Amino acid sequence: MNCEKCQKETFLPFRCQYCGGHFCSEHRLPENHQCPQIDLARTPKEETQPIASQKQKKYEYSVTYSPTGKARNKLRFSNKEISHLTVAAFLVVGVGLSLFGFQNLLSSDYATLAMIITTLTISFFTHEIAHKIVAQRNGLWAEFRLTLMGAALTMLSIVSPIFKIISPGAVMISGLADAKSIGKISIAGPTTNISLATAFLSAALLTQQPATVSLLMIGAAFNAWIALFNLIPFGIFDGFKVFIWDKKIWAVAFTASLILTGISSGLLF
Helix, strand or coil, X not given: CECCCCCCECCCCEECCCCCCEECHHHCCHHHCCCCCHHHHHCCHHHHCCHHHCCCCCCCCCCECCCCHHHHHCCCCCHHHHHHHHHXXXXXXXXXXXXXXXXXXXXXXXXXXXXXXXXXXXXXXXXXXXXXHHHHHCCCEEEEEECHHHHHHHHHHHHCCCCCCCCCEEEEEEXXXXXXXXXXXXXXXXXXXXXXXXXXXXXXXXXXXXXXXXHHHHHHHHHHHHHHHHCCCCCCCHHHHHHHHCXXXXXXXXXHHHHHHXXXXXXXX
């Protein structure tokens, strides 16, 4: 989010309780951003505050972070987030291609290869955007960011024949949230991948054309694997936060992703 005074991108903006604007730490005070309601800030507390708050000093006020209404109603991306998502998508596609064999996939015709890359990219984007949408609906600031360790491990996975991990970054959130809200935000990503894996697998079972079946099975296996990996109930993974919130929901989601991974991988390989 950008400061409304200097337009500087601010990770944790301050919300002015008088005009409702969002500002960086340098311009958070009413007098520093030429607050149009600065007269209210200068009004004695006896006239503007409840009786319980009259013991505060005359010019004392609190500034807390609160996302704008726009965040609830419109999916917004900053330039930094778009650049991070783009780099992450390249890394994820690289790992996906390595999972199913570079040599086999690259020998495919251009149209098939383009569809495979599109499928892998969409699978990644829907996971992260699902986190973002649910976080914003809970009134939180949410943007995707690459992490140094995650990007390095994902890049290593492209060339490693055994070690495979897709975790170039995560949707960072900011604001007040309880375990239930965090759990719902965390389960949103794997749920989209479980849904996509189910859709791809169902379509593959109903399709007679071998080339189309292979493409659909790649989509099913990739989405099922992403869901399964992210639902590991450990550390920074989505699964840990879901497990803390509701163990039954975690168990259902993890079991579904495990079954889908087994079925799609068995049919594909």
